[in-house]
Amino acid sequence: MKLLDKYNRINISVTVIIMLVTGVIYYFTIHAILTHQVDKALLVEEREVFDYVQLNHHLPQVFRTNHQEIIFTPANGPVQRKFIDTSYRDTKDQDMEPARAIITSVTVGSQLYKITVIQSTVETEDLIGDVFLITIILIVVLVIALFLSNRLILRRIWQPFYTILNQLKVFNLAEDKAVASVPSTIDEFTELDQAVGIMATKAKDDYLNLKAFTENAAHELMTPISVINSKLDTLVQTGQFSDSQSQLLNDIYNTVARLTRLNKSMLLLTKIENGLIHDQQNINLKELLSTSFWQYEELLGSLNIKLTTQLDDCEVQASPLLMEVLINNLISNAIRHNLPGGSITVSLDQQQLQISNSGKDGEIDIERVFKRFQKSSASEGIGLGLTICRQICNNYGFNLQYQFSQNTHHFTISFAVTE
Amino acid sequence: MIIEDEAGLRDSIEAYFTEEGNICETAHDFSSAMSKVNLYRYDCIVLDITLPKGSGLDILKHLKAGQQADGVLIISAKNSLDDRLTGLDLGADDYLTKPFHLSELRARVAAIVRRKAFNGNNILTLNEIFIDLTAKEVKINQTAVKFTRKEYSLLLYFIANKGKVVSKSAIAEHLWGDSIDIADNFDFIYSHIKNIRKKMVEAGGKDYIQAAYGMGYKFTDA
Numbered sequence: 001m002k003l004l005d006k007y008n009r010i011n012i013s014v015t016v017i018i019m020l021v022t023g024v025i026y027y028f029t030i031h032a033i034l035t036h037q038v039d040k041a042l043l044v045e046e047r048e049v050f051d052y053v054q055l056n057h058h059l060p061q062v063f064r065t066n067h068q069e070i071i072f073t074p075a076n077g078p079v080q081r082k083f084i085d086t087s088y089r090d091t092k093d094q095d096m097e098p099a100r101a102i103i104t105s106v107t108v109g110s111q112l113y114k115i116t117v118i119q120s121t122v123e124t125e126d127l128i129g130d131v132f133l134i135t136i137i138l139i140v141v142l143v144i145a146l147f148l149s150n151r152l153i154l155r156r157i158w159q160p161f162y163t164i165l166n167q168l169k170v171f172n173l174a175e176d177k178a179v180a181s182v183p184s185t186i187d188e189f190t191e192l193d194q195a196v197g198i199m200a201t202k203a204k205d206d207y208l209n210l211k212a213f214t215e216n217a218a219h220e221l222m223t224p225i226s227v228i229n230s231k232l233d234t235l236v237q238t239g240q241f242s243d244s245q246s247q248l249l250n251d252i253y254n255t256v257a258r259l260t261r262l263n264k265s266m267l268l269l270t271k272i273e274n275g276l277i278h279d280q281q282n283i284n285l286k287e288l289l290s291t292s293f294w295q296y297e298e299l300l301g302s303l304n305i306k307l308t309t310q311l312d313d314c315e316v317q318a319s320p321l322l323m324e325v326l327i328n329n330l331i332s333n334a335i336r337h338n339l340p341g342g343s344i345t346v347s348l349d350q351q352q353l354q355i356s357n358s359g360k361d362g363e364i365d366i367e368r369v370f371k372r373f374q375k376s377s378a379s380e381g382i383g384l385g386l387t388i389c390r391q392i393c394n395n396y397g398f399n400l401q402y403q404f405s406q407n408t409h410h411f412t413i414s415f416a417v418t419e
Numbered sequence: 420m421i422i423e424d425e426a427g428l429r430d431s432i433e434a435y436f437t438e439e440g441n442i443c444e445t446a447h448d449f450s451s452a453m454s455k456v457n458l459y460r461y462d463c464i465v466l467d468i469t470l471p472k473g474s475g476l477d478i479l480k481h482l483k484a485g486q487q488a489d490g491v492l493i494i495s496a497k498n499s500l501d502d503r504l505t506g507l508d509l510g511a512d513d514y515l516t517k518p519f520h521l522s523e524l525r526a527r528v529a530a531i532v533r534r535k536a537f538n539g540n541n542i543l544t545l546n547e548i549f550i551d552l553t554a555k556e557v558k559i560n561q562t563a564v565k566f567t568r569k570e571y572s573l574l575l576y577f578i579a580n581k582g583k584v585v586s587k588s589a590i591a592e593h594l595w596g597d598s599i600d601i602a603d604n605f606d607f608i609y610s611h612i613k614n615i616r617k618k619m620v621e622a623g624g625k626d627y628i629q630a631a632y633g634m635g636y637k638f639t640d641a
Contacts, residue, residue: 219496222496222516222517222518223425223428223496223517225517225518226425226428226496226517226518226519227425227427227428227431228518229518229519229520229521230427230428230431230432230435230518230520230521231427231431232586233431233435233520233521233522233586233589234431234435234521236584236586236631236634236635237435237583237584240632241632241634242632243632243633245632246632246633246634247633249586249634250587250588250633250634253586253587253588253634254588256588257588257591257592260518279504294568295595295596298607298610299607302606302607328596
């Protein structure tokens with residue numbers, strides 16, 4: 001739930017409850033006051049009757065106005081003096097109206113009379129109704145006003161917050177774009193802005209340091225590896241080796257080669273991420289693919305994999321090295337994760353390159369294998385291949401997609417440059 | 420001439436190149452390298468870019484400014500393309516990134532030296548073997564022998580490393596590049612080499628290539 005909604009919900013419900021409670025109290029208070037007024041008027045009437053009886057020793061003439069009626073009835077017993085709520089038939093409209101009455105008694109001569117003075121309270125009720133209506137209208141208007149003003153004020157006041165939030169959403173460590181400061185007159189937001197700024201700077205610094213470290217570490221490793229390599233090359237010149245010794249040497253060679261590839265992949269990845277590869281050229285992907293097939297011909301042949309190609313001319317603007325790595329990685333994966341006697345289909349046109357291969361595994365969790373050093377347990381690779389592929393595609397705005405259907409893995413690169 | 424600051428690597432390269440009557444000098448830093456290139460001319464200079472007290476690229480610039488014809492092969496731990504392009508733009512003949520196999524370095528140096536020596540008339544002869552490097556044609560005892568691209572490349576590689584044991588891993592890297600997992604290709608090396616040997620023997624040539632202790636192969640001229 002949005003802050004504004006939450007706030008409004010609480011604020012408005014509290015307001016409505018308070019208003020309703022106030023309204024009820026208000027109603028009863030006004031009702032009581034007005035009833036008291038009517039009672040006073042009735043008392044005045046009673047007093048007038050008493051005065052009249054005292055002066056003239058007979059009952060006054062019964063008259064009837066539109067809102068008031070006095071009735072005298074002879075009483076047999078004592079009459080208790082009290083106020084009652086009753087109803088009253090309007091003389092003009094002939095309809096029943098609420099009324100207030102006082103019942104009292106007067107003695108004329110020896111005869112006791114019960115006096116009932118009835119006063120219509122329709123005007124009072126109307127007044128109360130009006131007051132109540134005004135109160136309700138007031139509540140509604142107030143709630144609407146509150147709702148609108150909250151909306152407006154909160155929007156405006158929280159503007160810096162949303163600006164900061166949007167910046168955080170698009171924040172990317174790898175991008176060379178700082179988080180812009182959002183000035184605000186509100187202390188909390190100023191503090192938030194500063195904290196975000198400091199955090200972003202620190203994260204970037206750490207990230208850069210880490211990248212620099214990776215690159216330097218990989219670089220520094222290259223020299224010892226090349227010494228090992230050259231010493232091995234020298235060692236094998238020195239004479240006779242037994243079978244077990246040559247097996248050991250072979251293993252060392254292979255491991256050094258693996259180490260070299262791992263290191264080179266890491267360096268390459270760091271370089272792409274750092275945007276250090278700029279040698280853009282027009283590259284004919286068809287030629288590049290043919291070279292790659294040529295390189296893999298023995299492997300394809302030995303696994304008896306059927307290669308079907310449908311290649312149109314396609315040129316892209318990119319680094320030759322990166323495109324070579326990209327294509328070799330994808331083709332190599334298509335072979336490595338294939339079945340003996342399986343098939344690979346490669347199609348290339350102006351818009352896209354699709355490499356499909358039959359495979360031994362089911363659908364792969366593509367987001368996982370795009371991460372570093374994630375590979376299937378059966379894979380002999382180093383687990384950076386697809387990471388590098390994706391990074392290269394990102395670098396040039398290509399779209400690398402994966403689909404799995406009918407036991408076939410499809411990797412598609414769309415060249416539509418989205419810049 | 421080898422200009423390389425890492426002693427281990429420098430010694431290995433020197434040992435690998437010095438046999439067979441080649442003369443090999445070394446320099447370990449910028450100033451000693453500069454004084455040597457100013458005094459002597461070399462067929463080929465193996466040049467490391469990162470040197471103590473200076474950059475290999477400056478030595479290259481100095482050589483080219485002096486219109487020297489020395490072949491230059493840059494070796495660098497930096498796989499950075501900028502260095503590579505700068506190096507080649509400055510007139511280096513080739514570029515090799517560390518780590519590399521000595522046999523690869525030797526093949527590259529041999530190619531540079533050949534190019535410098537023959538001035539385009541690129542013909543390599545060894546006993547009965549005659550290779551036209553421009554046309555990529557091989558004749559043995561005047562009979563043309565058809566080799567595939569990989570076989571041809573492998574033959575040249577062996578001739579450049581005559582008398583040396585060339586490891587399978589070096590062969591795989593030479594044929595398939597380093598982006599490809601080497602172990603995948605060991606079996607194919609065997610069949611390629613078998614084909615080369617068969618074709619050469621069938622054309623009446625000697626069987627030069629021998630397996631060396633299951634680790635690699637050796638081209639012997641004995």
